[in-house]
Amino acid sequence: xxxxxxxxxxxxxxxxxxxxxxxxxxxxxxxxxxxxxxxxxxxxxxxxxxxxxxxxxxxxxxxxxxxxxxxxxxxxxxxxxxxxxxxxxxxxxxxxxxxxxxxxxxxxxxxxxxxxxxxxxxxxxxxxxxxxxxxxxxxxxxxxxxxxxxxxxxxxxxxxxxxxxxxxxxxxxxxxxxxxxxxxxxxxxxxxxxxxxxxxxxxxxxxxxxxxxxxxxxxxxxxxxxxxxxxxxxxxxxxxxxxxxxxxxxxxxxxxxxxxxxxxxxxxxxxxxxxxxxxxxxxxxxxxxxxxxxxxxxxxxxxxxxxxx
Ligand SMILES: NC(=O)c1ccc[n+]([C@@H]2O[C@H](COP(=O)([O-])OP(=O)(O)OC[C@H]3O[C@@H](n4cnc5c(N)ncnc54)[C@H](O)[C@@H]3O)[C@@H](O)[C@H]2O)c1
Numbered sequence: 001x002x003x004x005x006x007x008x009x010x011x012x013x014x015x016x017x018x019x020x021x022x023x024x025x026x027x028x029x030x031x032x033x034x035x036x037x038x039x040x041x042x043x044x045x046x047x048x049x050x051x052x053x054x055x056x057x058x059x060x061x062x063x064x065x066x067x068x069x070x071x072x073x074x075x076x077x078x079x080x081x082x083x084x085x086x087x088x089x090x091x092x093x094x095x096x097x098x099x100x101x102x103x104x105x106x107x108x109x110x111x112x113x114x115x116x117x118x119x120x121x122x123x124x125x126x127x128x129x130x131x132x133x134x135x136x137x138x139x140x141x142x143x144x145x146x147x148x149x150x151x152x153x154x155x156x157x158x159x160x161x162x163x164x165x166x167x168x169x170x171x172x173x174x175x176x177x178x179x180x181x182x183x184x185x186x187x188x189x190x191x192x193x194x195x196x197x198x199x200x201x202x203x204x205x206x207x208x209x210x211x212x213x214x215x216x217x218x219x220x221x222x223x224x225x226x227x228x229x230x231x232x233x234x235x236x237x238x239x240x241x242x243x244x245x246x247x248x249x250x251x252x253x254x255x256x257x258x259x260x261x262x263x264x265x266x267x268x269x270x271x272x273x274x275x276x277x278x279x280x281x282x283x284x285x286x287x288x289x290x291x292x293x294x295x296x297x298x299x300x301x302x303x304x305x306x307x308x309x
Contacts, residue, residue, distance in 0.1 A: 016103025018054025020207030028237025030067035047105035082132035126176035152195025188253030197252035204259035206231035230260020
């Protein structure tokens with residue numbers, strides 16, 4: 001254990017924590033003193049199958065290091081399953097302080113071949129899953145707040161991805177991740193008056209998911225390697241541990257990217273240029289001439305800039 005102080009007394013849930021990034025986050029949170037519910041339904045990268053082993057192994061690892069953890073095997077895209085997950089933290093340790101929404105799957109396919117099932121599966125786990133757990137956690141916190149109890153310092157940490165900036169073959173995944181970023185910004189504003197923060201991270205680490213898209217194998221272990229490995233999920237875990245701590249009370253509605261020794265603040269969808277005809281408005285014909293002024297280049301260059309096709 002490195003430092004017990006940062007998250008001492010806190011109770012955390014990490015979804016999809018049996019493997020990869022979530023596992024690194026659960027181990028890091030526990031190493032900083034949090035008691036952790038390790039949720040994982042134990043599916044393959046494409047969401048098929050299901051086993052309890054991965055969540056149980058992470059729980060064992062946390063306990064072996066002197067920490068406290070419990071396993072949960074609910075599917076977080078199930079409304080009732082997510083409610084049982086939140087309830088388990090409260091029933092086990094009397095409270096919930098930190099919710100890390102991390103669980104995810106991939107069903108990559110180019111848009112003209114993507115099936116309805118591939119679309120639904122990815123949107124369900126990432127986007128609906130993030131909604132279900134957040135809704136039940138915030139519902140619990142809101143009831144406490146209304147009863148006069150402080151819920152200040154509670155944390156929601158969601159998981160976006162660089163794919164939300166556009167990634168061929170991932171229309172379902174990119175759409176889910178962009179929506180999670182927008183969800184994060186909205187929830188952050190909604191829970192602000194209760195002193196709760198909501199942020200998102202765009203992690204980058206070697207996991208079986210990145211291996212599935214050709215990025216090499218995950219590291220053997222998230223916590224025992226002596227040499228600095230930027231692809232180790234534990235670095236994402238350290239960043240999430242900070243965001244989960246009382247020290248991060250001033251940060252909300254932000255999207256960060258976390259990889260190895262580099263942490264970035266990222267911003268998107270801000271206006272960078274404007275054309276205006278005050279009180280009159282534009283006709284489509286007038287826009288033919290005006291658009292290059294707005295877009296900063298001829299329309300054909302913009303398509304070329306996508307770099308695809
Ligand atoms: N690894 C990266 O570089 C990277 C980059 C960008 C975003 N992400 C995101 O980070 C998160 C974790 O990805 P990873 O790389 O660790 O992948 P991973 O496949 O190693 O781990 C994902 C875990 O989520 C679990 N899971 C899937 N569906 C679930 C469900 N319905 N309920 C509960 N658990 C479920 C899986 O069983 C698995 O253990 C995902 O949201 C992913 O999109 C990862």
